[in-house]
Amino acid sequence: MLKSGKDYLEGLRDGRTVYIGRERVEDVTTHPAFRNTARAFAEFYDLKRDPAQRDALTYEEDGGRHSIYYMKARTKEQLAKRSNAHRVLAEPSFGLLGRSPDYIASFVTGMNLKAELFGQYADNVRSYYKFMRDNDIFAAHAIVSPQASRDPDFFQKKNLPNPACRVIAEEDDGVVISGMKMLATGSALADEIWIGNILPLSPEARAESITFAVPCNAKGVSLWSRKPFASSAQSEFEAPLTWRFDEADAMVMFDNVKVPWERVFVHNDPALSRGLYIETAAHSYGNHHSNVRLMVKMQFLVGLCSRIAQANGAAEVPAVRETLGRLAALESVLEAIVAGQIEACEEWPVKGYVTFNRRMMYAGLNWGVENYSAVIDTLRELCGGGMLQMPADGSVMEDSALGEQFRTYWQTPHMSALDRMKLFRLAWDIVGSELGGRHLQYEKFFPGASFVVRNHNYREAPWKAWQDRVDTILQRMTPPGKQAEAAE
Known part of the structure; x- marks a missing residue:
């Protein structure tokens, strides 16, 4: 049904x-x-x-x-x-x-x-x-x-x-x-x-x-x-x-x-x-959803950062373009992690079923724990004081004289006063409101404390295979004085 x-x-x-x-x-x-x-x-x-x-x-x-x-x-x-x-x-x-x-x-x-x-x-x-x-x-x-x-x-x-x-x-x-x-x-x-x-x-x-x-x-x-x-x-x-x-x-x-x-x-x-x-595959299935959901959220946030830069007339400033490029790269990493969980899927936990790659799934959780607050801080920096310069609420437009002043003096060459107000209201709701604060806390702790998430990553890592590569080199390293013996 x-x-x-x-x-x-x-x-x-x-x-x-x-x-x-x-x-x-x-x-x-x-x-x-x-x-x-x-x-x-x-x-x-x-x-x-x-x-x-x-x-x-x-x-x-x-x-x-x-x-x-x-x-x-x-x-x-x-x-x-x-x-x-x-x-x-x-x-x-x-x-x-x-x-x-x-x-x-x-x-x-x-x-x-x-x-x-x-x-x-x-x-x-x-x-x-x-x-x-x-x-x-x-x-x-x-x-x-x-x-x-x-x-x-x-x-x-x-x-x-x-x-x-x-x-x-x-x-x-x-x-x-x-x-x-x-x-x-x-x-x-x-x-x-x-x-x-x-x-x-x-x-x-x-x-x-x-x-x-x-x-x-x-x-x-x-x-x-x-x-x-x-x-x-x-x-x-x-x-x-x-x-x-x-x-x-x-x-x-x-x-x-x-x-x-x-x-x-x-x-x-x-x-x-x-x-x-x-x-079981519970963590793999359930937290793949979390990775995808965070990817969608990141795409929204990066788009919002871009719109804010445009509204401020700063989108073409080299330093701002570099910042937006870094955000785009961060989002792309998360999107790649999500895609990798499918491409490198595992036949697990029993024969006949497949599940999302566990190492990459836990890496996606760690990505969110480490990066979400930094992305929000970047959005905050791009907004600058713009969010605090807006009138208290939209009632200003219900007064003809005040509304006319607002439309005249709050506009920019890049955006009308009303559109700027809407954009900064949206940005404040994810950056500075109680809801925004809740999401900051939520993304940092919803998969558990950071040490819990990293312990998942530690547990799933192929340490033996990685250590074997190191040992291969160590075994080739002949100490001085033993080289002649090795040659004989």
Whole structure:
């Protein structure tokens, strides 16, 4: 089934518990904090149903037509189709919706290339994949324990419950869960939440080593949103990105939540709780999406830098051209990394399936961690003081005298006053607004802290092959005094 945007929006009116501070949100489809982003996700679903996109965004399997990001690739060409679909689906949001419906769907699809890894819960993983595929499910995820839980002795000494999400009881029909998980981006607008552990757990943390999925409106589940930015956006004119793409982040609270056994995927297994992401194709499939989405975002940012340079009349200044050329080269490197993941694909994790090259995928994650903030700084430098020279808001044009002065004195030989105002409003929204600050933090940490990302790169590197090349030279290096012996 291919869900429509209307179907998606109707599904959000399901009694889910979402808090903004102490405010209980009654309907996320109408609340100012969520309504416009909900519509952006609805457009995502409608795009997949567009007849013109049928071959690019969908495929047939088991007698039905499904979103192509559920396709388990067996050839390089199928990987390329998956990658192209991520790009097409990210372009309407300019890469700003990082946790779009094709993100977790890709993780779950990648797991199902090697579902047998899950042992006694393997059939649960297979069934959940089919449930997501057949119902076109939008799943969010939360796979990191709250920062406060990193010192369990503190809570034990205080006789307080550890805030980490954990199993507190096992019953005939499922497990009972309490505690918190972070950070469920998009969960207020999703159908389901996947809960797991991306960071290593100690062998003793068996109660925390639970991986499962629940509907967003499950009894006892509540979503505690960060401060929303869209609520304060006056209009799309004043804050075009905040208005439409404020992708909500939330902590997930579990208060004695019953999870049926069929929705449990890992239990009492700390090693597998984390290992499932890197021992299956989950990371490869899911983070290829992240690489593609970042590539789309970079293309938007580089285009914005170019427009700002044009608006300032500086586009032909040699130093500015050099800066724009460097940005274009950076974007091209990322695009090459994305293409390389397909071209150098691996027959992995089991024979008969292929997946995106893992080394290059992790290199793409590291590219984002290292470069995004530098690109934003470059955009900031190109803007100079231009963003701060604009009137407070567009109401200036509602006054005939003020409007005439604005149009006269704020224009440049390169751009009208109104067009300059729109351009600098857009630039400020990604550089200086709260949304821009959130994206700066998001791109730096969404794949994990930098040392986590680099450890992935370290793990996948072919160190033995590289060291062998060094050793070949070392073996040829005959010390003085031994050369004659070597000649004999």
